[in-house]
Amino acid sequence: xxxxxxxxxxxxxxxxxxxxxxxxxxxxxxxxxxxxxxxxxxxxxxxxxxxxxxxxxxxxxxxxxxxxxxxxxxxxxxxxxxxxxxxxxxxxxxxxxxxxxxxxxxxxxxxxxxxxxxxxxxxxxxxxxxxxxxxxxxxxxxxxxxxxxxxxx
Numbered sequence: 709x710x711x712x713x714x715x716x717x718x719x720x721x722x723x724x725x726x727x728x729x730x731x732x733x734x735x736x737x738x739x740x741x742x743x744x745x746x747x748x749x750x751x752x753x754x755x756x757x758x759x760x761x762x763x764x765x766x767x768x769x770x771x772x773x774x775x776x777x778x779x780x781x782x783x784x785x786x787x788x789x790x791x792x793x794x795x796x797x798x799x800x801x802x803x804x805x806x807x808x809x810x811x812x813x814x815x816x817x818x819x820x821x822x823x824x825x826x827x828x829x830x831x832x833x834x835x836x837x838x839x840x841x842x843x844x845x846x847x848x849x850x851x852x853x854x855x856x857x858x859x860x861x
Contacts, residue, residue, distance in 0.1 A: 714831070715804035716777075718794060719848045720818065721835065722811045723855035727790050728781035730851045731797060736775045737843055743770040747849040750856045760860065763853055772850065779851070781858050791818075795825060806830045809838055809848050 717732045732740060746766050753759050766772070773779060778797075782790060798806065808830060810818045815834045822830055838845040 714807040716806045718808045719851045720810040721851045723859050725784050726855050727784050727787050728855050730779045731777040740775040741843050744850055808832045809835050812836050
């Protein structure tokens with residue numbers, strides 16, 4: 709990914725019965741990444757509940773949710789609403805280079821959807837293809853964590 713500078717980054721993820729997405733502008737990426745160093749991949753954690761407890765404080769203290777343009781979490785039954793939001797965003801930003809990371813299980817469906825709208829300036833990547841420790845990987849952990857916080861409410 710490194711050679712291309714994307715104008716926007718979109719992350720789409722699922723957690724059990726939830727789907728969420730987060731959109732971030734290129735100009736916010738560096739500052740955002742400096743605020744999210746404590747985020748981890750939920751599935752790989754031993755002490756999940758203490759992680760969620762402490763990461764909520766990090767989210768508040770570092771004002772993590774002020775960086776994304778948009779963050780939305782819904783029940784998976786509302787997947788069309790999420791996809792509609794994203795397609796609307798792509799339509800309104802058709803002259804921009806856009807990076808999209810999508811949950812592995814939804815990758816092929818989502819890629820077909822993007823191809824329908826001629827997403828030539830859109831790079832769609834499976835979540836598990838993100839390079840560990842890359843900015844894209846770190847940013848995807850934020851959505852992963854937000855989904856798990858919401859799921860366990």
